[in-house]
Amino acid sequence: MLRRLVFVVLLLFCGLATAQVWENDFDQAMKLAADQNKPLILVFAGSDWCAPCIRLEKEIWVNASFETYAKSNYVMYKADFPRKKSNRLAGHLQKKHASLAEKYNPKGYFPLVVILRDADRVLGTTTYKKMEVDSYIEHLNSFLR
Incomplete structure (x- = not known):
């Protein structure tokens, strides 16, 4: 029983260690990107209604390889536009x-x-893609480049 508990805790810890880091505040994200000399990736998404957004999330953003790479090379910020109450x-x-969106996504692409x-x-x-x-x-x- 204790072995299982330790194993589960270890799995959770490993999952947290590689989880994508999305900044919570855009201005802070821009400052962090400047301080670390990294580009900022700003994602406009509709997390609960946009099928391509959901695929991008599942196929790229939460992929362990991307998460590892992004931590070292980018600052990430998601501007989400959910529709469900x-x-x-x-x-x-x-x-x-x-x-x-007015500044960076005036045509409203998602x-x-x-x-x-x-x-x-x-x-x-x-x-x-x-x-x-x-x-x-x-x-x-x-x-x-």
Whole structure:
């Protein structure tokens, strides 16, 4: 019994150790990206209604290879626009995400992945693509050249 408990706790710890780190505040994320000299990946998603957003989440963002790579190479921020009442964000986050959308996603594409070097320097944009994780990482990195 104790062995099982230790095994489960170890699995949970390993899962937490590799979990994708999404910053909670856009301004802090931009500051962190500048301080660490990393690009910021800003993702516009509809987590509970957008099928390509959900596929991007499952196939790329939560993949252990991507998570490991992203921790060392990017700062990540997700501007989510859920529709279900049970998933609604706090009012200040809704306003912040709407403001970000006005600036970086005025056409309202979902998902939209924006690679930023600073608040005024968009390196590139992309969306969901049916690719292996390594290919998607190469695709994201192509905007850095």
